[in-house]
Structure formats: structure tokens, C-alpha cells
Amino acid sequence: MANLFDPIDFGDISLSNRLVMAPLTRNRSPKAVPNDLNAIYYEQRASAGLIVTEGTPISQQGQGYADVPGLYLPQAVEGWKKVTKAVHEKGGKIVTQLWHVGRVSHVSLQPNGAAPVAPSAVPANSKTYIINPDGSGAFAETSAPRALERWEIAGIIEDYRKAARAAVDAGFDGVELHAANGYLLDQFLKNGANQRTDDYGGSIENRSRFLLEVVDAIAKEIGSGRTGIRLSPVTPANNITETEPQAVFNYVVGQLGARGLSFIHVVEGATGGDRNFSQGDKPFDYRELKSVYRRAGGKGGWLVNNGYDRESAIEAVESGYADAVAFGKLFLANPDLAQRIKDNAPLNEPDRATFYGGGAKGYTDYPALEAVA
Ligand code: 8OZ
Numbered sequence: 001m002a003n004l005f006d007p008i009d010f011g012d013i014s015l016s017n018r019l020v021m022a023p024l025t026r027n028r029s030p031k032a033v034p035n036d037l038n039a040i041y042y043e044q045r046a047s048a049g050l051i052v053t054e055g056t057p058i059s060q061q062g063q064g065y066a067d068v069p070g071l072y073l074p075q076a077v078e079g080w081k082k083v084t085k086a087v088h089e090k091g092g093k094i095v096t097q098l099w100h101v102g103r104v105s106h107v108s109l110q111p112n113g114a115a116p117v118a119p120s121a122v123p124a125n126s127k128t129y130i131i132n133p134d135g136s137g138a139f140a141e142t143s144a145p146r147a148l149e150r151w152e153i154a155g156i157i158e159d160y161r162k163a164a165r166a167a168v169d170a171g172f173d174g175v176e177l178h179a180a181n182g183y184l185l186d187q188f189l190k191n192g193a194n195q196r197t198d199d200y201g202g203s204i205e206n207r208s209r210f211l212l213e214v215v216d217a218i219a220k221e222i223g224s225g226r227t228g229i230r231l232s233p234v235t236p237a238n239n240i241t242e243t244e245p246q247a248v249f250n251y252v253v254g255q256l257g258a259r260g261l262s263f264i265h266v267v268e269g270a271t272g273g274d275r276n277f278s279q280g281d282k283p284f285d286y287r288e289l290k291s292v293y294r295r296a297g298g299k300g301g302w303l304v305n306n307g308y309d310r311e312s313a314i315e316a317v318e319s320g321y322a323d324a325v326a327f328g329k330l331f332l333a334n335p336d337l338a339q340r341i342k343d344n345a346p347l348n349e350p351d352r353a354t355f356y357g358g359g360a361k362g363y364t365d366y367p368a369l370e371a372v373a
Contacts, residue, residue: 004317005342008049008324010301011225011262013093013173015049018317018324019338020265021331022305023052023097023176023230027129027357029069032057034079038069039086040364044335046092049324052176052230052265053083055099055183058163059156060111062184064101064142066131067357071096071163077170084171095174095228096167098160098218102184103145103193104238106130110143117152118145119188119210120195126182126238129356137357150198153210156184157217164218164227174226174262177218181271182238185211189248192241204244204251212255224260228300232267233289234279245280250292257296264293265303265326272328275307287321310341336368345369 002008005017029038045051057063057070070076080096087094103118106128110116118124124142131137148156160177167175179185187193188210194201200209219227233249234242242248253264268286270277278284290302304316305326313325331337333350340347354362 002317002320002323004314004325005338008301010050010228010303010324011174011260012223013050013095013226013262015093015324016091017049017338019049019313019341020303020324020326021045021048021051022326022328023054023178024328024332025054025065025068025356026363027065027067028359028363029079030067031075032063032068032070032073033075034069034083036082037360037364038079039082042083042094043086043090044364044368045331045337046087046090047336047338048092048331049338051087051092051094052326053094053096055097055178056163057099057101059100059159060109061117062100062159063109064105064116064183065129066109066137071098071166071170072159077166080167080170080172088171093173095176095226096170096172097176097178097230098163098167099178100156100159100184102187104128104142104183106140107143115146116143117148118184119148119193119201121145121147122193122195124182124238147196150200153200157213160214161217161221164221168222168226174222174228175218176265177215177227177229179211180230180232180237180267181235182240185214186232186240189252190240190242191244192239204248207248208252208255211252215256215259215261219259219261225262227261228263228265228303229256229261230265230267232271234269234277234284235267235271236277236279237271242279245278245284246282246288249289253289253293253298254296257293257298261298261300263301263303263324264298265305268304268306271306310344313341333366335366339369343369
């Protein structure tokens with residue numbers, strides 16, 4: 001019987017345990033460049049079996065929030081080297097999450113103040129975070145997007161490829177492709193946002209084309225065993241909707257099965273919220289999703305996320321439901337979460353007021369166990 005504290009290989013990445021740090025947006029990297037404080041934060045969490053970094057835009061066009069670190073500037077690659085070195089020196093593993101927000105952006109964050117891009121000109125009606133001209137931060141309505149021209153899609157795939165190369169140059173063990181939470185790849189997959197009439201819209205095969213082309217470009221560049229992906233079949237994050245999520249995601253994981261990926265990371269239910277939330281006419285069946293993937297030859301790690309606690313995580317791994325469990329808020333507040341879960345020790349409470357933006361407070365000052373009296 002597998003145990004939460006057993007090591008496991010996710011493709012070419014060896015994890016020392018099955019507790020994974022989920023990607024968490026923290027908005028503490030001004031000018032899109034990771035800094036020394038970011039390195040301390042990740043280093044403190046290196047006892048995770050694997051760290052997935054916060055979403056990391058692949059281009060300025062892929063940027064949707066102020067002060068998130070990117071992978072498209074040479075300075076950012078240098079900044080990330082400090083992070084990966086610190087984590088590796090503590091014996092940890094770290095992948096970066098490659099991110100393009102699509103329509104979830106604001107003109108003030110886009111190159112030349114242009115409209116954000118999307119599969120179709122359907123607004124997200126969501127909120128993003130920007131910096132005002134006077135330097136203060138503010139939540140803002142997402143700007144109306146424009147539909148990508150068909151010829152532009154190859155350029156975005158190229159941006160993903162270059163970012164994957166930059167990730168390896170920066171010392172990451174691999175990448176997680178962010179195909180979740182209503183951002184660009186999820187917008188292409190789901191029929192609420194994708195109303196295209198070319199071969200990237202319409203049928204499920206067509207709506208999955210962009211995602212599969214991006215996966216192939218990244219896998220060819222850095223190796224499929226270093227490439228993972230995050231999916232959120234039913235989340236309503238950023239107002240994304242799909243009428244037939246089971247059919248869409250069964251198709252996607254069926255196609256991913258033969259591609260030799262490192263891991264499949266599934267957000268169950270509403271991201272950061274109700275695990276039982278669903279879309280479509282029946283509850284989403286995650287066991288079916290996994291079995292479709294395995295039947296298609298998929299051997300990657302099956303990583304699950306959303307609202308797990310000690311007990312449900314132990315059960316998920318021991319029962320064989322999942323290979324590993326990703327924790328977000330608990331890792332944010334407990335740098336030594338793996339040890340605490342192992343010892344059934346008390347947990348620090350996350351402080352919502354310091355999730356996004358700011359400095360060390362609520363970031364690198366959560367105490368580890370030995371520091372607790
Ligand atoms: C919270 C705030 C901003 C962005 C996601 C990258 O939902 C995010 C995100 C989360 O995947």
C-alpha cells in the first residue's frame with residue numbers, strides 16, 4: 001500500500017514524498033523578476049516532494065496581474081536561478097508553472113496597452129490586479145479581449161516553447177503547463193469562451209488542438225518526462241463555463257495518455273472552494289477521468305488538489321485514488337507542512353490579508369515547527 005511519505009517518480013522527476021506544494025499567486029516579484037525574498041520563501045518549503053511555483057507568464061501578453069514573476073526576460077531567468085539553487089541545496093524539487101492568462105488581463109499590463117487576447121471576443125467579466133500610475137495597487141475589471149487570428153496561434157506556441165527552455169536554463173526540474181482556472185488554454189477548451197469557427201473551435205477535438213500542440217512543443221523542447229499539466233475540469237474560476245466537461249476532459253486525458261508526461265494535476269471542483277462544485281448535467285467523475293488516462297497508456301503521476309487535509313490526503317494515496325496530493329493554503333502557512341502532517345502536529349493558519357502583494361509579512365515569516373514554543 002502506498003503511503004503519503006513514500007518517494008515516487010513523476011516521469012523524470014524523483015519526489016521524496018507525495019506532498020506537493022500547489023501553485024500560489026503571491027504578487028511579490030516587481031518588474032516580473034524573482035528576487036531574494038522569493039528564493040527564501042521557496043527554500044523554506046523545499047521539504048515538499050515537489051514545489052510547483054506560482055503561475056509564471058510566458059510573455060508580456062500572457063501577463064494578467066501586477067508583480068507576478070515571468071520567464072520572458074533574461075533578468076527573470078537569473079532571478080529564478082537563485083530560487084532553484086536554494087531549493088535544490090535543501091534537497092527539494094521544483095517546477096515552474098507556465099502561464100498565459102488570455103482574456104483575464106487588463107490593457108495596462110499588455111504590450112502597448114493593447115486588448116488582451118482570447119479564443120473569441122467574449123469578456124471574462126472577472127477581476128485582475130493592476131498598479132496605478134501613482135504606484136498604488138488596485139483590483140480592476142478585466143478588459144474586453146480580442147479574438148486571436150489563426151496565424152497568431154503558432155507564435156504563442158513558440159512563446160511556450162521558449163519559456164520551457166528558459167525554465168530549464170533557470171535550473172527548474174521541469175514545468176507544469178497551466179491549463180486550468182479559466183486562463184488561455186482553459187478558454188480554448190471550454191465552449192463558454194471558445195466560439196471559434198476555425199479548426200481551433202467547435203468540436204472537442206478542435207477545442208483541444210491548441211493545448212495538445214502546446215504540450216507537444218514543450219515536451220519536444222525539454223522532454224515529456226519533465227512536462228506536467230494542470231487541469232480544472234469544472235471550476236468556475238474567472239467565469240469559465242463548459243456544458244460537457246466530462247466529454248472534454250476524457251478526450252484531453254485520452255490524448256495525453258500516449259504522450260509520456262511527468263504528471264497530471266487535477267483541481268477537483270471549484271478552485272480554492274467547494275470540492276463538490278460541478279458543471280454540466282451530472283457530477284464530474286474524477287475516477288473515470290483517471291481510468292481513461294491510464295487506459296490510454298498514461299503513466300504520469302496522478303496529482304490531486306483542492307481542500308485536502310491530513311486525513312483525506314492519507315486516504316487518497318493509501319486507497320490508490322491518487323499518487324500525490326497538492327496543498328495550497330496549508331503550504332503557504334506551513335513551510336514544514338510535510339513534517340507537520342507526518343507528526344500530526346498543529347498547523348499555522350493562513351492569513352488572507354497577506355496572500356497577494358506586500359513583503360516578508362505573511363510570506364516568509366510563518367514559523368516552522370521547531371520555532372513554535
Ligand atoms: C489567485 C489570484 C491570481 C491568480 C490561478 C494563477 O487561479 C491563478 C491566480 C490565483 O490559477
